[in-house]
Amino acid sequence: MSDNELGTFLRTWREAVTPAEAGLPAGPRRRTPGLRRAELATLAGISVEYLTRLEQGRDRNPSAQVLGALADALNLSLADRMLLRRLTKEANGGDPLVCAAAPSLSHTARPTVRAVLDHLEPAPALVVNWIGDVLAHTAGYERLAGPLGLLDDERPNLLRYLFTDERARSAYRDWDRVADDLVARLRHGVPLRDPHLAELADELTVTAGADFADRFADLAAAPRRTGSQHIEHPEAGSLRLLHETLALPDEGQRVIVHLPADEATATALDRLNGRRPGALRAVAAG
Structure with a gap:
């Protein structure tokens, strides 16, 4: 991983924001569609020389006022502003509120969380830790993910499956979008210098190459709490699913619940679960 995450973040966003988005004229002979440093x-409201030092990692301690001004100029979302603050704190040795207090990597789900999963049946739902290890799941999720090969490993991991198992590309019609979201979630959900993150990132960089490495280097990508997936299931056929993510920050875990996006998917999942149609209801996106 880069030791200049803050500078990379600022440069990536500067190059991604167009002059029009910043309220500036495009002007002639631009070599980049993004903003110039000037x-x-x-x-x-800062000097070009100071911005250059920040981007090059020669100054890693901008004030809150400077961070706010840069975030306003780049029109950052709340999530990206939090990431900017986090990168600044980690560049300066860590923030006890952001880094040191992060829970250790969990390998089990609490009994009460497992009880919640029981109440979510027959919906496909699972609990994962911050690097994507599957800790617990509903029987409905096993019937959905098992035939895809996702649960074959003794300790299944969403990212390892998606990037290293050839069945994943056949299963996910929107593989690129799913990959974008999982890697963005990994970057935003884990202290950047966590050894477990480094180990998984190094492994996937070797096994998956640029497919993973380029996404992991993209600091501008932000995860979504909700989204959709289009799965080609070997038993249930074409499935369109929505998902909702519920955070368990004290445990460093999240619950992901998949819901049918249309009546055809609801019916297919009911049949997959051995139930009469109607146990699951389609949910409209939005």
């Missing part, structure tokens, strides 16, 4: 510096 333009971002002017918008943020």
Whole structure:
């Protein structure tokens, strides 16, 4: 991993924001569609020389006012502003509220969380830790994911399956979007210097190459709490699923619940679960 995450973040966002989005004229002969350093510096009210030092990692301690001005100039979302603050704190040795207090990597789900899963049946639902290890799941999820090969490993991991198992690309019609979201979740959910993150990132960089490495290097990507997936299931056929993510921050875990996006998927899942149609109801996105 880079030792200049803050500088990379700022440069990535500067190059991603167009002059029009920042309220500036495009002008002739631009070599990049993004903002020039001088333009971002002017918008943020700082010097070009200081912005250069931040991007190059020669200054890693910007004030809260400077961070706020840069975030405003780049029109960052709340999630991206939190990531910017987190990167700044980690560049300065860590923030006890953001880094040191993060829970240790969990390998089990609490009994009460497992009880919640029981009440979610027959919906496909699972509990994962911050690096994507599957800790617990409903029987409905096993019937959905088992035939895809996702649960074959003794300790299944969502990212390892998606990037290293050839069955994943056949199963997920929208593989690229699923991959984008999982890697963004990994970057945002784990202290960047966590050894478990480093180990998984190194492994997937070797086994999956640029498919993983390029996404992991993209600091501008943000995870979504909700989303959709289109799965080609060997037993149930074409499935369109929505998912909702519920965070368990004290445990460093999250619950992911999959719901049918249309009546055809609801019926297919009911049959997969050996139930009469109607046990699951389609849910509209939004």
